[in-house]
Amino acid sequence: MTNLPISPNPPASVVKSGVVILGRFQPFHKGHIHLIKEAELWRLENSPNSQLVIAIGSSNRPESMVNPWTYQEREEMINSWLLNQEGFEDVTIVAIPDIEDPPNWVSHAENYHGSGGFFFTSDQESAELYRESGWRVITSKLEKRENLEGWRVRATAHMLSTIGDEKAIHTVLSPSVSDYVIDYLIRINGLRRLAFLGQGGEPVG
Numbered sequence: 001m002t003n004l005p006i007s008p009n010p011p012a013s014v015v016k017s018g019v020v021i022l023g024r025f026q027p028f029h030k031g032h033i034h035l036i037k038e039a040e041l042w043r044l045e046n047s048p049n050s051q052l053v054i055a056i057g058s059s060n061r062p063e064s065m066v067n068p069w070t071y072q073e074r075e076e077m078i079n080s081w082l083l084n085q086e087g088f089e090d091v092t093i094v095a096i097p098d099i100e101d102p103p104n105w106v107s108h109a110e111n112y113h114g115s116g117g118f119f120f121t122s123d124q125e126s127a128e129l130y131r132e133s134g135w136r137v138i139t140s141k142l143e144k145r146e147n148l149e150g151w152r153v154r155a156t157a158h159m160l161s162t163i164g165d166e167k168a169i170h171t172v173l174s175p176s177v178s179d180y181v182i183d184y185l186i187r188i189n190g191l192r193r194l195a196f197l198g199q200g201g202e203p204v205g
Helices: 030-046 071-082 102-113 124-132 150-159 166-173 179-187 192-196
Strands: 018-023 051-056 091-095 118-121 136-139
Touching (some): 030 051, 071 091, 150 192, 166 179
Parallel strands (some): 051 091
């Protein structure tokens, strides 16, 4: 087991329980957008007094091809899309560090995203962890899973890391990533850094 730093620390004030979506968002792609839209629709129809909580996992992992963007950058990716959407007025974004201890993951995560709400996911392993911890779990089938797995999107982004033509980057990456997110990544040189992080990545979201 690797000793990882706890970063960030849990928020000082308890997060109001809500409809929680958990992901690594490396990067924030259209599969995530589909999941968030489904979760928001479910929230409005079934628990309108709840807030939508987007939890960014693996906030404490060192930079690598599997984890090229910091949790702050991933939050900005999400916000770059949210700010250009109708609705989504009651959304909280939190970052959760890994602890490499699945049996205790949910109790750890509750310090960040609150407890006693609903867990909305397309990941069966996560669904089981939360269900076993007494959460009400809503499952969704991830759209275009074969094309929108995180490792595939990162591999495409890696191929573009030495390309300076912004139009070409948009053409290749826009089927899987929002133009708002692409613009943000170009602005922070978030694609170019991939050229220095090694080759490929494994199939993890």
